[in-house]
Amino acid sequence: MLISLNQTGVCYRRPHGFFKGSRSDFWALKNITFDLHSGETLGVLGRNGAGKSTLLRLLAGIISPDRGALKIQPGLCTTLLSIGVGSHSTLSGRENAILNGMMLGATKQHMTASLERIKEFSELGDFFEQPIYTYSSGMHARLGFATALEVDPDVLLIDEMLSVGDKSFNLKSAVAIDKRLKSGKTAILVSHDGEKIKELCSRSVWIEQGEIVAVGPSETVVRDYENTMFQARLSV
């Protein structure tokens, strides 16, 4: 067991201004309890605002729980797959790949050794040596994705299906992620795509308004989730 949550809650406090005194607390996650086992891919389902992103932030070790317990195996590297976070517009693609990779948890040596693969995967060619303010947004995304792919954390956290660049690169990146997940990588996948979850995740968690609605085999959780969503649409 790599990560274990027990009655975990996260609260955002919104100040009302210095002189207004009271403040409103918003519990983005209330009582979350589940375990993540080594080698599994866990799916996370839920509507917008259900608390999925907060859950990923918690698991990535970016924020701490405000109540309940969060146990993460000591020394475990969990990384939220993010694209181009903290990049510097005047640095070249090559320099940004090293910087971004380090921000995502890899060592400098690891990133330096991965540069040729990043250059190839991102299909940037000569632009790899240019400052990234010369890039189109598709090129930004390609560089970011290729870099993130080279960072190899113990637990990979993925928010939604990343839409990267044009159709062909989109397909290529989806295939790369699928391959990574099927190779026994421990991962958590947040997605609205029930079919994708069923294909990649053996178990799933469905959360709604910060609370768990169901945990179990993806087949049943996805079926219940989609039925409920369908009912909700019909009743409107």
Added chain:
Amino acid sequence: MKWQRYWDIIVYRTYAELKSEAQLNYMGYVWWVLEPLLNTIMFYAILTLVLEQSSVGAISFLLVGSITWQWFASGIMSSSSSIFDAGSMLKFIYLPKIVLPLISILANTWKFLFLLLLLLIWSWCTGHLPSQAYLALPLILLLQLAVILGVSLPLAALMPYFPDAKVAMDAILRSLMLVSGIFFAVEQVPAEFHVYFYMNPMAVLIEAYRAVLLQGLWPDWGKLAYVACFGSFSIMASLLIYKRIDLSIVKAIHR
């Protein structure tokens, strides 16, 4: 291992910051050199033309104060909003928050070293040749770095909770500049105010720089010991603060 990576990030981002400043605004470095020079010229003009009380040595006197003040003030200005500004990035990746102000301070210190070199050359050219008191210079520089860290680190941690602190800080820095002895010597301050004057670590440091660079005298060790206590105490307190807020500050950044 972990800290090695954070150190690599600090060095890499410092380099990136210096590079982007040099590339994006052509005047970047020039402004940095110009600001203390303009201050010096302004003070000099006021002293000689309005107050009619100057000698030629006043320029060196003013330069030492302005340049070392510049390191202090711009270090604090640029680092205090560093965590707040990185808010959207910090929602995606974990970084020890202390890394961010350290990057700004390091970039600033690098630029200051260039100014310091100019200052040294100026004082040699105007006849203030190095004496054995120069041996105290690294210590004074180190103490100033400690003071900059000791003031910037808590401010940077505070800013996400109280964004208004930025405005207050600008005002305080401006007033502090006037009482740090940049354009006057402590002899001009009435004796009963000396206690308050020397509470300001920058006043002590500026006086120490002048003793070493312009008079060839050893600095006042007792007063420097006070600055050392000030610096190390506030750095230690900052480390405790950062330990406490490291995983909760992201929840407080509303941007």
